[in-house]
Amino acid sequence: MRELSNEEKAQWAAIAKTVTPIDCPALNSRMARIRAAFIPTPSWVLDLHNTTLEDAYRAVLDLLDEAIAYEAPAITVITGKSGQICREFPHWAQRFPIRDIEVLNGGGAFRLTMRKKTI
Numbered sequence: 001m002r003e004l005s006n007e008e009k010a011q012w013a014a015i016a017k018t019v020t021p022i023d024c025p026a027l028n029s030r031m032a033r034i035r036a037a038f039i040p041t042p043s044w045v046l047d048l049h050n051t052t053l054e055d056a057y058r059a060v061l062d063l064l065d066e067a068i069a070y071e072a073p074a075i076t077v078i079t080g081k082s083g084q085i086c087r088e089f090p091h092w093a094q095r096f097p098i099r100d101i102e103v104l105n106g107g108g109a110f111r112l113t114m115r116k117k118t119i
Helices: 006-018 025-037 053-069 084-093
Strands: 044-047 074-078 098-104 109-114
Touching (some): 044 053, 053 074, 053 109, 084 098, 084 109
Antiparallel strands (some): 098 109
């Protein structure tokens, strides 16, 4: 792609000054909804490195309770690739309304997609 010449840049600048934005409340509202749909959600991450099995269990239960209460779409739990926490975590997570568990980092972390609340 070539660079615009100074003359072309001046012409585009003059044209841009003549443009008036469209004021359409319906369009603005729709665009706001579209933009909101693409705003990334804050990530919920729990790192269990250097944590005892008992403390890790309590932390996971607390995080999942909060994730459900705040309707978090997904959470990530970092367990490390080896050790008892990594082996036990999937069993702990099964007690909660989880739609999917994805293994990350070769087994050192898990991404949990939460089920949406139904009324």
